[in-house]
Amino acid sequence: MKKYFARIAIGIAIVAMFLAHAVHLFRVPLLENLEAIVYDTRLRLTMPRTVDPRVVILDIDEKSLQEKENGGEGRWPWPRDRLALLLDKLFDKYGIAVVGFDVVFAERDESSGIRVLERLGKRELKGVPQFQSVLDQVRPQLEYDDIFASKMKGRAVVLGHVLLSDDAANTTKKGMLPPPVLPVGAFGNRRVGVTSWSGYTANLERLQSAASSAGHINPLPDQDGITRRVPILVEHAGAYYEPLSLAMVRAVHDRPPVVPVVSQDGTTDYSGLEWIKSGPFEIPVDFQAAALVPYRGSKGSYRYYSLVDVLNERVPVEELRGKIALIGTTAPGLLDLRATPVDPVYPGVEIHANLISGILDGNIKQRPPYVVGAEFLLLLLSGVVLTLLLPRLTPFKSMLVTALVLLGVVGANLVVFHWGNLVLPLASGVLLVLILFTFNMAYGFLVEARGTRLITSLFGQYVPPELVEQMALNPEQFNMAPRAEDLTVLFSDVRGFTTISESLSPDDLSLYINDYLTTMSMVIREGHRGTLDKYIGDAIMAFWGAPVADPNHAQNGVLAALDMMKQAAVLNQKFSEKGWPPFAIGIGVNSGVMRVGDMGSKIRKAYTVMGDAVNLGSRLEGITKQYGADIIIGEPTKKRITGIVLREIDLVQVKGKDEPVAIFEPFGLEGAVEQTRLDEIKLWNQALRFYRAQDWDKAELQLINLKKVSVKPYLYDVFLERIAGYRANPPDAGWNGVHKFETK
Numbered sequence: 001m002k003k004y005f006a007r008i009a010i011g012i013a014i015v016a017m018f019l020a021h022a023v024h025l026f027r028v029p030l031l032e033n034l035e036a037i038v039y040d041t042r043l044r045l046t047m048p049r050t051v052d053p054r055v056v057i058l059d060i061d062e063k064s065l066q067e068k069e070n071g072g073e074g075r076w077p078w079p080r081d082r083l084a085l086l087l088d089k090l091f092d093k094y095g096i097a098v099v100g101f102d103v104v105f106a107e108r109d110e111s112s113g114i115r116v117l118e119r120l121g122k123r124e125l126k127g128v129p130q131f132q133s134v135l136d137q138v139r140p141q142l143e144y145d146d147i148f149a150s151k152m153k154g155r156a157v158v159l160g161h162v163l164l165s166d167d168a169a170n171t172t173k174k175g176m177l178p179p180p181v182l183p184v185g186a187f188g189n190r191r192v193g194v195t196s197w198s199g200y201t202a203n204l205e206r207l208q209s210a211a212s213s214a215g216h217i218n219p220l221p222d223q224d225g226i227t228r229r230v231p232i233l234v235e236h237a238g239a240y241y242e243p244l245s246l247a248m249v250r251a252v253h254d255r256p257p258v259v260p261v262v263s264q265d266g267t268t269d270y271s272g273l274e275w276i277k278s279g280p281f282e283i284p285v286d287f288q289a290a291a292l293v294p295y296r297g298s299k300g301s302y303r304y305y306s307l308v309d310v311l312n313e314r315v316p317v318e319e320l321r322g323k324i325a326l327i328g329t330t331a332p333g334l335l336d337l338r339a340t341p342v343d344p345v346y347p348g349v350e351i352h353a354n355l356i357s358g359i360l361d362g363n364i365k366q367r368p369p370y371v372v373g374a375e376f377l378l379l380l381l382s383g384v385v386l387t388l389l390l391p392r393l394t395p396f397k398s399m400l401v402t403a404l405v406l407l408g409v410v411g412a413n414l415v416v417f418h419w420g421n422l423v424l425p426l427a428s429g430v431l432l433v434l435i436l437f438t439f440n441m442a443y444g445f446l447v448e449a450r451g452t453r454l455i456t457s458l459f460g461q462y463v464p465p466e467l468v469e470q471m472a473l474n475p476e477q478f479n480m481a482p483r484a485e486d487l488t489v490l491f492s493d494v495r496g497f498t499t500i501s502e503s504l505s506p507d508d509l510s511l512y513i514n515d516y517l518t519t520m521s522m523v524i525r526e527g528h529r530g531t532l533d534k535y536i537g538d539a540i541m542a543f544w545g546a547p548v549a550d551p552n553h554a555q556n557g558v559l560a561a562l563d564m565m566k567q568a569a570v571l572n573q574k575f576s577e578k579g580w581p582p583f584a585i586g587i588g589v590n591s592g593v594m595r596v597g598d599m600g601s602k603i604r605k606a607y608t609v610m611g612d613a614v615n616l617g618s619r620l621e622g623i624t625k626q627y628g629a630d631i632i633i634g635e636p637t638k639k640r641i642t643g644i645v646l647r648e649i650d651l652v653q654v655k656g657k658d659e660p661v662a663i664f665e666p667f668g669l670e671g672a673v674e675q676t677r678l679d680e681i682k683l684w685n686q687a688l689r690f691y692r693a694q695d696w697d698k699a700e701l702q703l704i705n706l707k708k709v710s711v712k713p714y715l716y717d718v719f720l721e722r723i724a725g726y727r728a729n730p731p732d733a734g735w736n737g738v739h740k741f742e743t744k
Helices: 005-022 030-047 080-094 114-122 127-143 144-152 205-210 242-251 309-311 348-361 370-390 395-418 428-449 449-457 465-475 497-502 506-528 553-578 612-627 674-692 694-709 714-728
Strands: 055-059 098-101 156-162 199-201 215-216 228-231 234-236 240-241 258-262 273-278 281-284 288-290 303-306 322-329 481-492 531-536 539-544 585-600 605-610 630-635 646-655 659-668 739-741
Touching: 005 234, 005 322, 005 370, 005 428, 030 428, 055 228, 055 309, 055 585, 080 144, 080 309, 098 114, 098 303, 114 273, 127 144, 156 205, 156 242, 199 531, 205 240, 228 348, 234 395, 242 273, 242 322, 258 497, 288 739, 303 309, 322 348, 370 395, 370 428, 395 428, 481 497, 481 553, 481 612, 506 539, 531 605, 539 553, 553 585, 553 630, 553 646, 553 659, 585 612, 585 659, 612 646, 612 714, 646 714, 674 694, 674 714, 694 714
Parallel strands: 055 303, 055 322, 098 156, 098 322, 156 215, 585 630, 646 739
Antiparallel strands: 156 199, 228 288, 234 240, 258 273, 273 281, 481 539, 481 585, 531 539, 585 605, 630 659, 646 659
């Protein structure tokens, strides 16, 4: 605990800040904005994206607003005799269940010219009895508001009205409000969070009196301007009014009364109002008596019909029969477009439609009073656990634990959000976990493990983890600057890989080479503490003795080569079971002084080795196939190893080198090589002496005898062929047994 005291103390302080925000000791605007973003994300992830067939939208669209000669009804507002005709068609022909107007009829309709005629009758034509008589006869046909009102009577028609609360609207009370759903004093002395509005713009008295009911069309945008909620109850002059969506649902179900459901504890800071009941429907509300809109999807979650098509009976009857119909507009010029969580430009009429669907389905999300306590417990539990645990873990384990905690927090939250319709805070919990993780990682990087991080970033991809840990103890001793060192280098290559690749599908080839390279790399890195230099296709380059000094670098390099051959046999068995072709590899190992360090261009560098000894190692790998040998090591390596059974193969001059070098083939550790192999090596050494002495007959006889007992006679065939050639063309005088290679 003493070692991690500072980290734990800072972690607890971070947790305490989040807890204070959760219980409203103070509020962090950033967290509130993030919570809104997270809510929107959850909503988009879980919304059904289906079309609700019960609700339709009769759209005052651009088509409807075209002039009559183009098939429209002209600009809005239309004469109300046309709307009266629309009601007749909707109820008599189409058999609609209820019609709601997302429109306010606050002004009288004077489009018929009746007001002009009345002024003439009172002035210029006041003394003309014939004019007065005709005026009295035509007045009922020209009072479009009366005609419209008469068509509403006895029908399920719900009007909309707007409530106002800005300073200029304090005295604005235009039109007639519908009867409130709850009277003045409905809550007594209980404190509830219903939003109050000081003014209104409502419908003409004659229209409101004729309508079945009316509801407000006010959304409740959050501080970011996004409409996530609609107030289910609003207060004006002490009385309480319902929204258009609830009024329409009630109109379909014989207008059951609205009953508020309050919490038992009305003294808490949270609003006592929790639910609104109306008949079989329960609507959860928040601290402002507002309901979260259960958006089904982006625009188009309901079937739209152009209002002019309905008016002209161009819509099939069965598509509207028994539907809940909203009349509204998507025309940009009529300014009923809102910013919502699912679409930045969303028709306001479709917000009402979504709320109607939510009321009918009972799937409106709720934020009950106990979400404050749930958030507090979540933050406390996750915060304390991570604060105490993360300082003790490695970076990988810290990432794993943090990921698991995040997965648990987010997963549980999504489950209760989608299936329980419960909105629990999520942003604060996620942010707390991420801040604690980031703080611990930064602290560990800057204070505790700067050296380890540096060494790991430089050498972690090349050398085994245990060497990185060893280097991290004294990081100042290690760097990537080029220097000369006595090292051992290893080159390996798959023989005939082109043929293998042509026999495999691309997917199988990828698995084949990945499995091969992984297995061999593990032998080098994990088995013998080698440094991986690079892959060149199927070829592998590795070295020993840097960046960490290794006095046994040659021994480890040769032992790694022997173990690679053993793993090749295991891999071939595995590949055979999959129906893949077998492979054979050749390995060259050489030791000597090399330049090692970070070398390359300004564009790209690599930690690698260079020099003559490196080039010879590459050449030795290349000539393994010339001798049928699995592994060939150079004489410099042979001089640096002990306890390994070897046989000298040849004395060669490789391309690019002037001096000959003896090459050797290792077979295994002393005591682990079969006696038959040891006997074969003795016979071979004799044959090699005869060969170099140009005693072709004895050498040939010995090689023939070796072929009879050997399971791999390729080497002996090579020398028999050479002897035949030398008999035909004897070598120059002074020949010392050196074979010169003209190719790499």
